[in-house]
Amino acid sequence: MIQVEDLTKYYGLTVGIRNLNFQVERGEVLGFLGPNGAGKTTTMKILTCYLPPSAGSAKICGYNILDNPMEVRRRIGYLPENVPLYLDMKVREYLEFVSCLKGVPTNRVRTASRRVIEQCGLESVHHRTVGKLSKGYQQRVGIAQAILNEPEILILDEPTLGLDPKQIIEIRQLIKNLGQERTVILSSHILPEVSQVCNRVIIINEGELVAVDTPENLRNRLKKSSVIHIKLRDSDMTVTAKEILSGIEGVLMAKEEPAAEGVKIFTIESSPERDLREEITQKLVHENLPLLEIYSEELSLEDIFLQLVTEEVS
Amino acid sequence: MIKLAVIYIKELKYYFKSVTAYVTTGIFLALSGYFFFSILSYYNLISYQSANTPYYRANLNLIEGVMRPLFGNISIILLLVLPLLTMRLLAEEKKQGTFELLLTYPVRDIEAIGGKFLAALTTFTVMLAATLLYPILLEIFATPEWGPILTGYLGLFLVGCTFISMGTFFSSLTSNQLVAGVSTFGLALFFLIIGWAVPFVGNTFSRVLSEFSLLRHFDSFAKGVIHTKDVTYYVFMTAFFLFLTLRSLESTRWRS
Numbered sequence: 001m002i003q004v005e006d007l008t009k010y011y012g013l014t015v016g017i018r019n020l021n022f023q024v025e026r027g028e029v030l031g032f033l034g035p036n037g038a039g040k041t042t043t044m045k046i047l048t049c050y051l052p053p054s055a056g057s058a059k060i061c062g063y064n065i066l067d068n069p070m071e072v073r074r075r076i077g078y079l080p081e082n083v084p085l086y087l088d089m090k091v092r093e094y095l096e097f098v099s100c101l102k103g104v105p106t107n108r109v110r111t112a113s114r115r116v117i118e119q120c121g122l123e124s125v126h127h128r129t130v131g132k133l134s135k136g137y138q139q140r141v142g143i144a145q146a147i148l149n150e151p152e153i154l155i156l157d158e159p160t161l162g163l164d165p166k167q168i169i170e171i172r173q174l175i176k177n178l179g180q181e182r183t184v185i186l187s188s189h190i191l192p193e194v195s196q197v198c199n200r201v202i203i204i205n206e207g208e209l210v211a212v213d214t215p216e217n218l219r220n221r222l223k224k225s226s227v228i229h230i231k232l233r234d235s236d237m238t239v240t241a242k243e244i245l246s247g248i249e250g251v252l253m254a255k256e257e258p259a260a261e262g263v264k265i266f267t268i269e270s271s272p273e274r275d276l277r278e279e280i281t282q283k284l285v286h287e288n289l290p291l292l293e294i295y296s297e298e299l300s301l302e303d304i305f306l307q308l309v310t311e312e313v314s
Numbered sequence: 315m316i317k318l319a320v321i322y323i324k325e326l327k328y329y330f331k332s333v334t335a336y337v338t339t340g341i342f343l344a345l346s347g348y349f350f351f352s353i354l355s356y357y358n359l360i361s362y363q364s365a366n367t368p369y370y371r372a373n374l375n376l377i378e379g380v381m382r383p384l385f386g387n388i389s390i391i392l393l394l395v396l397p398l399l400t401m402r403l404l405a406e407e408k409k410q411g412t413f414e415l416l417l418t419y420p421v422r423d424i425e426a427i428g429g430k431f432l433a434a435l436t437t438f439t440v441m442l443a444a445t446l447l448y449p450i451l452l453e454i455f456a457t458p459e460w461g462p463i464l465t466g467y468l469g470l471f472l473v474g475c476t477f478i479s480m481g482t483f484f485s486s487l488t489s490n491q492l493v494a495g496v497s498t499f500g501l502a503l504f505f506l507i508i509g510w511a512v513p514f515v516g517n518t519f520s521r522v523l524s525e526f527s528l529l530r531h532f533d534s535f536a537k538g539v540i541h542t543k544d545v546t547y548y549v550f551m552t553a554f555f556l557f558l559t560l561r562s563l564e565s566t567r568w569r570s
Contacts, residue, residue, distance in 0.1 A: 048418040052568055073420040084411030088328065100320040101419045145415075 001026045001153060001183045002047070006056035009042050009207075016042040017207040019056070024200075026152075029179040031198030032187035033305060039207040040187040041081055044157050047185070048078045061152060074103060077146030081157040083138055087131030091122060091141055094130055095148060102149040116144040120174060136167035143174060154184045160193060172197055191305055203305060228268045228277060231293035232284070234261070241266070244287055250274045263292065317421050321429030322436075325403075329437045334399070339441045342395045349387040350448045353380055376458040377538065381449065385466045385536045388445065389473055389529075392438075393502050396474060399437060400481025401495035403430045404559075408489035423563045431482050431556060438474045442467065462538030469535025472548035473528060477502050479555035486562045502528075505551075 002024040009016035017039035024030050032040045045051040047058055049069040057064060063071040086094055095113035104112045117126050120140040125133055130141060139159065146154060159175065160168045175197055178184060188194050194201055195215045203210040203218075211218060232241060245254040245268060252269045259265040270276045277294060284291045329335040357379045364370030407413035416426060446467070452458045480501055485494040509527030512520045524530055531544040 045414075050414055050418050050567070070420050070422075073418055076418070078415065078418045080411060080414055082411055084413075084415050086324075086412055087410075088332065089324075097320060097324055098419070101317055101416070101421050103317075103420050106316070 001028075001061060002185070003059045004043075004047075004056070005058070007043070007046060007053050007058055008055040009039075009046060009051065010054045015207045017046075017204070020204070020207075020209055022202055022209065022212050024183055024185065026183055027179075027181075028200055029175075029184045029186065029198045031194035031201040032185060032204070033189070033191065033194050033201055034187075034204040035189060037206075038204045040204065041157055042207075043204075044078070044155050044185070044187060048076055048155055049073055074149065075151055076153045076155055077149065077151035078154075079142045079146045079156045079159060081161065083142040085130045085138060085141055085145075087129070089130055090126075091128060091130055091133070092117070092126045094141065095144060098145045099148045104149060112148055112150075116148055119147065119178075120144040121170075136163055136170070139163060139167070139171060140174070143171070143178075147178065152182055154178060154182055156184065156186045158187055158189075160188070160190065168193075226270055226275070227297040228270065228280065229293070229295055229297060230266050230268065230280065230284075230291065231259075232264045232266070233290040233292055234264050240287075241284075241289055244283060244289070245280070248276065248279055248283055250276055250279075315425075318425040318429045318432075321421075321426055322432050325430050325433030326436060329399075329433065334402075335437050335440070338395050338399055338437075339444065342391055342441050343444055345391050346384070346388050346445050346448075349391075350380075350384055353383050353387075376452055376456060377462045380452065381458070381463055381466060382536045384448065385470060385532075388442075388470060389506075389532060392470070392474055392477060393499065393506060395441075396438060396477040397481050397495045397498035397502065400434050400478050400498060401485055401491045403434060403482055404485040405489050405491045405494045409491075417567075423560050427482065427486075427556065427559050427563070431478060434478045434481070435475065438478060439471065442470060442474065459538075462536070465538050465540055466536045468540065469532050469544075472535075472545065472552075473532055475552040476505075476528065476548055476555070479552040479559070483555045483559045483562065486559045486566075 002022075004020055004022050007020040008018050020039075020043060032043070034040050042051070046053050047060065047065065049065050049072050052066060057066070059065070060072045061075050063075075065072050086097075089097065092113060095116060096109050099109045099112045100106070117123060120143055122137070122140055122144060125137055130138065133141065143156070143159065146156070156175065160171050163171060172193065175184065175186065179197070186194070186197065198215070200212070200214050201218060202212045230245075241264065242254055242256060245251060245266060250270050252271065254269075255267045257265040257267055268276070268280070275296070277296060281291060281294060357374075357376075360379070361371075361374055364374060404413065407416065417423075449458060449460075449463045453460075477498070481494070481498040484497040484501070485491075487497075488494050505526065505528045507529075509524055509530050512524045512527075514520075515523060525547075531547045534541050534544055
């Protein structure tokens with residue numbers, strides 16, 4: 001669907017992006033992750049044929065962005081970061097205007113705008129002026145204009161920026177629904193968002209590719225040790241709990257954490273390839289220690305991101 | 315072509331749904347009306363005074379005495395008003411970021427620019443057509459010759475085309491409307507008065523300057539003469555600045 005080879009962009013002497021290589025398959029929802037100024041927007045602008053790359057090439061649906069920009073533009077829907085809309089137009093009027101520009105046949109313009117109004121939940125505001133809508137609704141209008149031409153590829157630049165938590169959830173749901181039938185590229189620096197919505201993540205920093213993988217694989221790759229937390233009721237026996245835990249084979253370290261009265265909390269580190277949860281519970285039950293809670297800690301995307309980005313710097 | 319028409323209609327709606335068209339047309343008509351009134355009053359005074367001298371009377375005519383100076387004045391008002399009409403064309407969209415989105419649609423540059431240029435041109439034509447009231451007033455009370463009046467209007471239309479294409483060009487260079495407006499005004503005024511230097515610059519160069527002068531080419535239209543040379547001049551100037559606009563759009567892509 002999308003093939004990017006050695007894509008490079010210089011802004012004068014500063015590097016926008018350098019030698020990006022990645023591929024996106026049909027039906028994927030790809031997350032573009034990176035700190036501000038990492039080159040997310042630049043990459044998107046190049047893929048939408050707004051900026052030409054300084055070097056390298058990108059193909060969208062088999063069309064080169066430099067040789068066949070019109071074919072590429074026909075196949076993409078794009079929502080820029082700051083959601084630029086014609087604020088003086090009515091929602092329906094705006095959507096009909098855009099669908100004409102996107103080459104929707106004249107007799108289908110009304111149907112197309114009615115379809116996106118329904119898809120994006122704009123029924124209640126379709127007769128209102130765009131400039132007077134709330135930020136959340138403007139964002140929806142922005143997404144609506146992107147899908148007017150039923151594009152195979154949807155490119156969204158920070159689609160949840162500046163929304164309140166309820167609106168963010170709604171927009172994410174909308175993107176998930178849209179991602180079922182088309183390829184979506186989505187940029188964000190909100191990490192949980194990416195792990196929720198995307199099946200694959202690209203992490204870039206200072207214009208260079210740091211990692212491409214599924215959120216799960218990234219997590220596994222970076223697990224240097226696995227951590228298990230357990231909570232026990234404080235009984236007379238627990239004096240020996242630490243010794244018991246340290247005695248289990250595979251445990252690297254068992255540490256007692258400060259806890260409220262009546263309970264004890266331990267953090268247990270083990271080598272990543274072994275899951276010790278079963279052994280620990282059996283052992284504790286065997287020793288008749290009252291186990292209240294046990295869970296293994298997962299690396300959040302935040303940790304992965306920080307780890308990758310800082311590794312790259314050092 | 316459909317896309318050009320769609321952009322044209324959208325821009326035209328912007329002019330006529332907001333106050334823009336009404337304010338510019340209103341001010342334009344108020345000023346040109348005042349000029350018409352004062353020129354006509356002066357003409358009246360002269361014709362009373364020359365009532366007794368047959369020699370003066372023979373030389374009086376409405377084209378030379380009223381319409382020609384009026385056309386000259388209207389061209390100056392256009393110089394002030396048209397940059398205000400054109401400065402937003404692209405600058406506003408660039409500032410709001412809507413232009414970036416427009417350029418990612420399957421729309422060719424020429425369709426976007428063409429639609430915008432034609433919308434401004436239409437607004438200007440409506441404005442200019444409203445001033446036909448003045449020669450119609452003359453027609454009611456006297457018998458002006460319509461030939462030179464119509465060629466004069468053709469001349470003003472062509473001058474307007476040139477100003478609007480300059481305005482479109484400057485609007486494509488910047489995202490600041492004020493900069494676009496002032497630059498348009500400056501360049502248009504420069505081409506209007508470029509002929510003033512003609513007597514002082516020597517033979518060859520003076521010929522070049524006078525061929526570039528907007529006023530000189532307008533003169534023959536006001537006299538009632540349609541010269542291919544003059545029409546070509548305006549058409550060429552308009553096409554040239556529209557061409558520059560297209561180039562400037564292209565360059566914003568690789569320069570950024």
